[in-house]
Amino acid sequence: MVVKIFGVLLSLLLVGVLTAQLLFAAAPFSSDKHIKTGLNCHSCHETEKVVAGAKVGMGKCLSCHGPYDKLVKRTDNLILNWHENPHYGELDCNECHHGHRADENTCRRCHKKP
Template sequence: MGKKFFVSLALLAALGAGLFRTRSEAFAADIKGKHASEGLGCADCHKTDKPTAAAGIEACLDCHGGYDKVAERTKGMHNNPHDSHLGRMACLKCHRVHAPSEYLCLECHSDFEFKDK
């Protein structure tokens, strides 16, 4: 029997033993920042314990109070990212829960600094 057969057999054994997690299980174990420190779990945003897709923007706005409230809370920032010339955008364009955030503004504005005035 060939090497590929034994590699396949080893992978099947590992899966059977539960050594590999599904993608959603790996993400669930990797909630970052304030959401994790607040004790939030998958169902708090995704409305299910085993998510198969990103949470909807409604989940963000329900907890954070809507676009206007978020923009008001960050109005003291130099270059307020929540009051943008691009208008209202989906939160996940910048904010990530399972990975580091990426600021969309920086794709064009390389000189922006997001800090309190």
Template sequence: MKKSLHLLSAVAMSAAVMFIGFNASAVELRGSHKANQVACKSCHTKGMKQAGTTEGCLSCHESYDAVRALTEKNHPELEVNPHMDGHLGELDCTDCHHIHKPSEVVCSECHQFGFTAP
């Protein structure tokens, strides 16, 4: 009985650590994804241990064309639309956009457009 109790305690502690770990990442969810309470599985289409994918992004954001149009609508002040199919081709969404840490703008490695990525 005592061994069973120890085993049960160990299983409960492991489950608690896993739960806290996943929730710690969920707390870091940022921007509109946080505001709209997007489910983790919506982005993590290949499992929770894998990063979000462009496939996951486009399951809500429809297509690159839709993202380009939304960017033009919401940011008419931009001199260049960062979602245009430029000389790097269509990048993976996650090249610039990160949900659990600050995003970065790949274009800024060479250009000075002044973009900020949500």
């Protein structure tokens, strides 16, 4: 009996863990989203072999997403438009969109609103 209850509790725990994993699964990184749309490493990286320390300049991003004004229009619906600010001008994409780690929002350092 005790063993059975323990078994049930254990399965409940497992179900809980699996659900949590589904709910809190990390959003894919910027590069993953691009690969999903059919692009490849070379869409961003120009070199034959992509080595540690590789960088991608903003010009590359803008060659597909630019000019900046177009980007500003895409996110015009936001209360605080990340792509348009009165402080820094046209910020490098990599300030917020990282190729292979989670995006961040540097405006949040000071602005609490979404």
